[in-house]
Amino acid sequence: MDWETIKSKLKKKIEESVPGVEVYEYSRYLHVKKGDKGARIFLSYGNLRVLDETSRKFLVFPPDKIDDIVDKVKDILK
Numbered sequence: 001m002d003w004e005t006i007k008s009k010l011k012k013k014i015e016e017s018v019p020g021v022e023v024y025e026y027s028r029y030l031h032v033k034k035g036d037k038g039a040r041i042f043l044s045y046g047n048l049r050v051l052d053e054t055s056r057k058f059l060v061f062p063p064d065k066i067d068d069i070v071d072k073v074k075d076i077l078k
Helices: 003-019 066-077
Strands: 022-027 031-035 037-044 047-053 057-061
Touching: 003 022, 003 031, 003 037, 003 066, 031 066, 037 066, 047 066, 057 066
Parallel strands: none
Antiparallel strands: 022 031, 031 037, 037 047, 047 057
16 A cells, blocks of 8 residues: 555544544645644554654554554544
């Protein structure tokens, strides 16, 4: 899968599963915000990286684990 496909799937699933979330789509990453919490999702070296903006820590996922990434973003935004 290419980045554009992954990005559109992630955006759709996050908007469906997290009420009140704002998803901003950029060329190199997705920015997800809810209130004062946020996360950024990047494709880097063949893996998807989720940055928790509060703790500034990255989590690394394989690109086929979109559901796991959505669950982690939900946890970050709680």
